[in-house]
Amino acid sequence: MTLSVKCEVRKGYLHVTTTGRFDSDSANAVLTEWVGEARRTGMTSVLCDITRVTGFDAAESLLTDRYRINSAVAEEIRGMRLAVLANPEQLSLDKFEENVLDNRGAIALMTASLKDALEWLGVDSSDKRTD
16 A cells, blocks of 8 residues: 545644555655645645555664655745654654755654653644644
């Protein structure tokens, strides 16, 4: 199963849930999809939940792949504030991914805490939908 994405406008941000098995081609397609949805809906704050993505472990992934992916994310999210909610094994201990994003001009946080992600985005922690 390749990656798929579900986007939901919530109070003050776009909630993106990505599921499936990680591969770089699907990751690029999913990135393009949710960034397009954020721009279409005028959302500049995004919470991207990748906790249901399988097959990606930061400690076992090539550094060059992690660099390439996060450089592409930084390029795509210009003008947005991005919080990535991940499982602990998806996060590198040295915050490499977050540093790549930051060094490329992105405003981003990678965390395993939903509470921290929402607080960092400055949105309502009750996480309510807008419909």
